[in-house]
Amino acid sequence: MRRNQRATRLFTGALALPLAAALIAGCSSTNDPAASKDAEPVAGGTLVYASGDAEPSCLDPHVGGNYPQALVASQFMESLFTKDAEGKIIPWLAEKTEVSTDGLTRTITVRDGITFHDGTKLTSEAIKANIEHLQNPNTASSTGYLAVGKVDRIKLVDELTAELKLSAPDNALLESLSMPWTAIQSPQGLKRDQAANCAAPAGTGPFKVESWDRQQAVNLVRYEDYVSPAADAERASATSYLDGITWRFIPEAASRYAALQSGEVDVIDNPQPDTISTAADNGLGHLDAPRPGASNRLELNSSKAPFDDVRVREAFMHSVDVNSGINSLYFNTAKRSYSLLSSVEPLGISDESKFTTDATKANELLDAAGWTQRDSEGYRVKDGKRLTLKFPVSTNQSVPAEQSLFEQMQAAAKPVGFEIKIELLDLSSWYGALAKHEYDLVSAPYTKVGPSVLRILFHSDSTVPAPSGYFANNAQVKDPKLDRLLVDAEQTNDETERAELYKQAQQIVLDGYYVMPLYDQQNHFLYSKNVHGMGQTTAVSSPIYYNVFLDK
């Protein structure tokens, strides 16, 4: 699995795609304004959702595969597997599964009695059709395509069971099949041309796509024949309480928040940190669902000067004060992270000692590294070259608060001698800069369920660019010992051995000062006081509105 970055357009809106499922409350925390727990669920009403991300170019998450697609697709498409509150993989559309001893054959049996929105029945044929749809180059899938990278052939055993022949053992396959980007849609629907399927994919979710008037809204309505794989006894009816959801796109943060305050919309995503911190006293509910996978972090390009010298990398870690910046900019809505992985990932380790703010230590290290002279503006110079760090920032990736944090780092690093040059770029130019290695520092949120994201980020193979020029190992880490650890961790079936291998791998990266972790990938939602039952999220921490209801 690799990053999901599809060319999202326009202004703000952070995007990343993690993988975390929570059947019940999941790892997200909510604080509802009114004590909605005891309020009786009431059917009826259409929820108005306002997203700050750019409008997706296609509603079928197989095509491309970014977070805005996950947010909306989670309402009308379900995946084969998902994760429970403790983060363990559990079956969803699938009934049961087992893997051959050599790990090369994965058999999956789907539940009986589930129908797609176009009326066709869920059978093993759907597993085959969906995986082949992902692997077909014309689908132009990027996230889903990599998730099923290791599946060679699929054999249908009977009406509900299919066998997946793998090219190599892959203990992350179930995690990959719990993402919305590998969700299952009707094989009948997939036969239509891509534009038609993009406009209204036929899934199995509690809602279905009724219409999509571009740049205005995607209109979802209740799917009357919905069958929930996890039958919940005391629920009055199997179908959703809401009649439907109007999925709108309001890129301007201030307008989005104003619309929520004036009651024009019920739920908004990507709220600004200041509005999150004052949500409670404005009578607004707040859902915090940090995204799993990698943490938000700065990667230092160790393949070229000045960061080819570990002392310079360490000096950089101590030259900036990230914590005070986070507190003032994020209004304590984001916790400082010292780990390569999201706090949601059980196997993540953190090492605070590496990232203490210590200007004197930084100066000592830089002097030791030979950067002794200073030029007229106070920047350190060695053999005539100034200690300059090129830092391309994508306006689509980094929210304003994060951009201000980088500006604060820029100011703090100056007295120590670092000249940080921030360059705000649109997405296409940002990728161009990365592909041409024109960066010393970069912040690139990357998401994959589970610790296997480490292999993509730090294995030396990931320094080889794909045809499009894209590569994931921005820190350019090339350490054979680390490579072996990462490969073995993916092959073993023994959980404790897997944890131990990933622990050693993370320690190597932390000791090498290749990465400066910042905070979990932020994923906040604000909702008005008449919205109840919020909290249920998918494997990628995107909220599900099956249990949500509105005051009458």
Place this chain on the structure above:
Amino acid sequence: MNPLLAVENLCVSFAGQHAVDAVSFELNAGECLALVGESGSGKSVTARSLLGLSGGRVSAEKLVVCQEDALTLTEPAWQKIRGSSVVMILQDALMALDPLRPVGREIEDVLKEHGTLNRAARSTKVLEALASVDLPDPERRMKQRSTQLSGGMRQRVLIAQALIGDPQIVIADEATTALDSRLAALVLKQLAALKDEGRAVLMISHDLAQVAQLADRIAVMRSGKIVESGTTEQILNHPQHEYTRTLLRAIPSGVPRFAPLSTKAITSEPRQLPPTDPDATPALVVENLSKSFSRHPAVIEAGFVLPRGSTLGLVGESGSGKTTTARMILGLERPDAGSVTLLGERFAPHGEAARRNLRENIGAIYQNPLGSFDPRYSVGQILTDALSAGRSKRGSGYKDQVARLLEQVELDPDLSGRNPRELSGGQRQRLAIARALAPEPQVLVLDEPVSALDVSIQATVLDLLDRLQQETETSYLFISHDLSVIEHMSDLVAVMYQGRIVEQGSTAEVFGDPQHEYTRSLLTAMPRLR
């Protein structure tokens, strides 16, 4: 019965300055009073104050308009009598009619303001009014805009507009000034008709000759005061006030060639120019010059000869093609056919580069000289530029030559630091003459040089031109629509009508014994004082 209009001690001031100072006069029904004076004399302000539109602070012992005490009239009350009992005809019909509205609508407005007729009745009344001023094809013309009508037709619309309200008092503010003589004659005839119908006519003008045709009584105004008033016969034949006399002297019609018009002329008795030598090469030879603009002809086979040292007067109404002819002679317009020979050498049609060195032999004077000066140049710089053929404008070497030129055109030398905008109309024209004479040209083309000037100023400029011609023997091509000026200034005359020269000959022959029927109609329309 008491007078329709009675004014006693009228004063109108703008920000403290008195434009009209203690003016008194009366006007009875069926009578015509003329207020004569030059620009700045306050005659127009007086007229407008009779309609409460002077725009200044008005005070008077008595101001009675159509038996109403104007001093106590409120604005709505004024509006009731404006356009109905007292009317004003403005100078230039083109400016007095809104170019964006059909002329019929402009006339109908009077009825809308002062009548209760419905739409249909109003348009028939408008048609009647237009017919009464014998406007050809009124139905079509009514719907057209003023820009689509000829000068004559526009003037008739103005008069129709005045009549339709059946006014008691008609104020004609310079109503004939901008018109060709034949059209002016027509307007005067119609004003006379109004007088005979028992209406009171107040005529504002600076041209005593035209006024004399119509006015019963004349009041002469100067810088806000009435300096003299009396019957027309008294004013014309026994002028008491010095200013009235200068006005009378300044009228060129009937004054022999080179006789001075302004008392200030240096030589007193009229001098004759020595007879021109017949076989010397003429200054300017024009042979069947033709030019048409996008298919309709402006000038058709015009030809004449300008002997050395003499003046040829080219006369014709506006639109007769005289200016186009002048532009072709000056090489500013390419002729379609024909040729211009300057001092024996071909001048037009010719390549601009080739004829550039011939250009010093021919100069030009325009109607409003300000447009022909570079706004950033002072008087001295303009002349230095002319003297140095454009090489410099501040050269100190030309200081005394500039001073001599200024004296030659009777301008005060220490004017050289001033900008032309600060000079009066007459002074600007003298500067233009000085500039034209700087390269000492043999020929000078003057296109309506004095039409924009007041009569007294016009007199001084014409005398200057006479004197300069005698001193420098420059030949003049004098173009004008004013017959009296042409008669006074020209040795030879050419009459242009619709692009053709219909008649030409010596001034005496053309004015004494006109052959062409158009020339005859021109002469009958020419106001004669002597």
Place this chain on the structure above:
Amino acid sequence: MKLLAWLGRKVGGALVVLWLVATAIFIGVRLIPGDPAEAIMGGPGSQASAEALANARSEYGLDLPIVSQYFLFLAKLIRLDFGTSYSFKDPVLQIMGEVLPPTINLALMALAVAWLLALLLALLAMRANKFGQLLGNAVEIVAAAVPHFWLGAVLIMLFSSMLGWLPAVANGTAAGLVLPVLTLALPLAGFLTQLMRDSLNTAMGSQFALAARARGESRLTVFRRHGLRHAALPALGLTGWAFSSLLSGAVVVEAIFARPGLGRSLLSAVLARDIPMVTGIALFSALVYIVVMALTEAIERLIDPAGAES
């Protein structure tokens, strides 16, 4: 017959202009760095395989030599075939059909409001005393100097967050239109007023205004019958430019008020290197400009037949 000749000339001129715009965009967009095929596959970050990039190139004819691409491009344009948008995978014409009306609607309303405001201000300036004139003058100049994006934010703050009278975001209702239209209209009104006031003053001070007063008309009637027409003429001439400036303004206003429209797709199309979309938008806005210019010229000929020839 004269009308036909005028129309012929207009259409001829328009075609030349559109051809120039199309060629400029064709060259301009190809100069933009980045591989168009990648744009088709969803931007340079896409993981599209070499094979997928190749068949995208052939499908969109990007592998042909540049000259034949140009003539193919022109041939399709003549048949009004703007090709398929790289990012939306739908024909550009269809997307324009959805996206253009709201922007044109917004621009027309903003133009109307700007005109009304300008006339009102010009009338007030005419009747106001010295101080009133100065105040009017200041208001005009400041209004013309206000950037759209600042005005939009301030209006939202004022009328939506603080006072709560108007919705912050377009919700299809009339109330949702008020703030976006005002944001676009105010700066333009400032501009038009300065124009109208100059021509109104000359008209009211003219000879024909004096003649009208002399016929007994009150100042207000003179304004209605004469001043209005003369004030409107120069502003009318500027409508073509005003409309295209409104289209530029729409990019910002539509983003702030979350309104669907040409503006938003314009920015995203350029950033995503969506060549067919950019070409479509450029040509459509050029066409809109030409139509508006032709309309205003026709109205101008109605009001002032003589003036139009000069």
Place this chain on the structure above:
Amino acid sequence: MSRTAKILSLLFIAFWVLTAFVPALIAPADPLAINPSQAFQAPSGAHIFGTDESGRDVFTRVIHGAGDSLYIGLAATALGMGLALVLGTAAALAPRWLDEVILRVLEALYSVPSLLMALLIIAFTGPGVGPAIVAVGLSTAPGYARLVRSQIRTLKNSEMLEAATVLGRGTWRKVRNHLVPNALQPLLALVTLGIGQAVIWAAALSFLGLGTPPPAPEWGAMLSAGRTYLHLAWWLSFFPGLAIVVVAAGATLIGRALGGKVKAI
């Protein structure tokens, strides 16, 4: 231009030139110095324009930002006007057919909304100060070129030049002595009008995230960054916006005082 207007305009220009070149005189503090604990202070005695999300003083940044914004405004207008002078003069003095061709090209450039043209240029050159100047300059050039052309055409057919022809002046001397000097004054007025608009355009590009890179306190960038905290700290966007309006309005006033008639910019 009345005397008081002259003095006021000179004062206005002097103030902004001073602010642009020696901002420390008016706002001695360092515009880039961060002080996170002081973030989001409302306007007060200590910070008359309040502080921003990183605790920087907004007043200091607005004053120091004058240099950046005015630099872009002036440079863009110079580029736009320079191009317009060449194109406009060429069209006005050229023979009929060339005039017609240039007019058609101008019409084409003019019909495309200027922001679209700016975006195309930025997409080609990438964001930043230089590209913003080129984008604003090029997109405003067609408007200016049309005005220059009409200005020079009226002068070319004026009686002044005809009189000079009659006096025997050559084409080159007519252009040098009369045409150019007289064309300059109204164009100067137009330039001042243009500067105001150029500052707004540059800010618009920064608003779309395509202008000056952080941490430069360019007004458009500050305004754009401030709008995300609109509800919490209105002063972050308000004061840079106010500075833009003051400069643009001032430039228009001076332009009109110089006799510049309002035409299509």
